[in-house]
Amino acid sequence: MTEFLPQIVDSHCHLDFPDFAEELPEVVARAQAAGVTRMVTICTRLRSEPAVRAIAERFDCVYYAAGTHPMSAHEEPLVTVEELVALAKHPKFVGLGETGLDYHYTAESAEIQKVSLRLHIEAAQETGLPLIIHSREADDDMAAILTEGMKARPYSCVMHCFSSGEALARTAIDLGFYLSMSGVATFPKSGEIREIFSRAPLDRILVETDSPYLAPPPHRGRRNEPAYTALTAKVGAEVFGLSLADFAAATTANFDRLFWKAGGAK
Structure with missing residues (x-):
């Protein structure tokens, strides 16, 4: 008898990173074998966009997003709204980012x-595609800028790999945004993060790996990969008091609603 595997989505990974260069087809195959039906691979520097796009074009189950990571913002040419809008015309381009604020490592480039x-944010408003936010030790500024943008013109957004404070989580939820659960939420010392997730509406939760980083137990300290989305989802199901199948179904529905270009209607 074939074991039933809940179908789930890895909403954020980095398949273009060197960690996967030698075995990308195997990595994608392992993800599918684990029930991960779709993956969004994220471009963090626009100069890498052609390579990231090529991965999405190579694999039916892979989609992509592009933007300038906040830790790279001082090293890269400043992106233009026009550039992002043009990229968004590709059928497998499903989100903008990751972008955001990181004051832990790069506060000097705030x-x-x-x-x-x-x-x-302006490109997200223009295209209707979701913004993918990285935020670290910048909660107050992040809340202010996201709120300012929404007052100007509506847009959608996911707080990727959410590990910030309760106040920023509440601001994001109040703005209609989503929180994404990564391997961080599975770590033994992340009880406070799990509590924040438990108080969020289930219909605003996504799951991700952020691979090759932040592998959940029992792989912590080693390379993460999209197949491990199911391990984070198992913890998420426990947080919400659901079966894995129900949690997977809910987060997949959320993904389809937010990342509307990523084949959810198929």
Whole structure:
């Protein structure tokens, strides 16, 4: 008898990173074998966009997004709204980012990060595609800029790999945004993060790996990969008091609603 595997989506991974270069087809195959039906691979520097796009074109189950990561904002040419809008015309381009603010490693470039973030917000408003946000130790500025953008013109957004505070989570939820659960939420010392997720509406939750980073147990400390989405989803199901199948179904429906170009209607 074939074991039933709940169908789930890895909403954020980095398949273009060197960690996967030698075995990309095997990585994608393992994900599918684990019930991960779709993956969104994220481009963090626009100069890498052609390579990331090629991966999405190579695999039917892979989609992609592109933007300038906040930790790279001071090293890269400032993105334009026009560039992002043009990229968004590709049928497998499903989101904008990741962008955001990171004051942990790159606080000295805070001002250019803010400029870059606002440009990505404008592109999200223009295209109707979701914004993919990275936020670290920048909760107050992030809440202010996201709120400012929404007041100007509506847009959609996911707080990727959410590990910030309760106040930013509440702001994001109040704005109609989504929180994405990564391997961070599975770590033994992440009880506070799990509590924040447990107080969020189920219809605003996504799951991701952020692979090759943040592998959940029992793989912690080693390379993460999309197949491990199911391990994070198992913890998510426990947080919400659901079966894995029900949690997987709910987060997949959320993904389809937010990432509307990513084949959810198929």
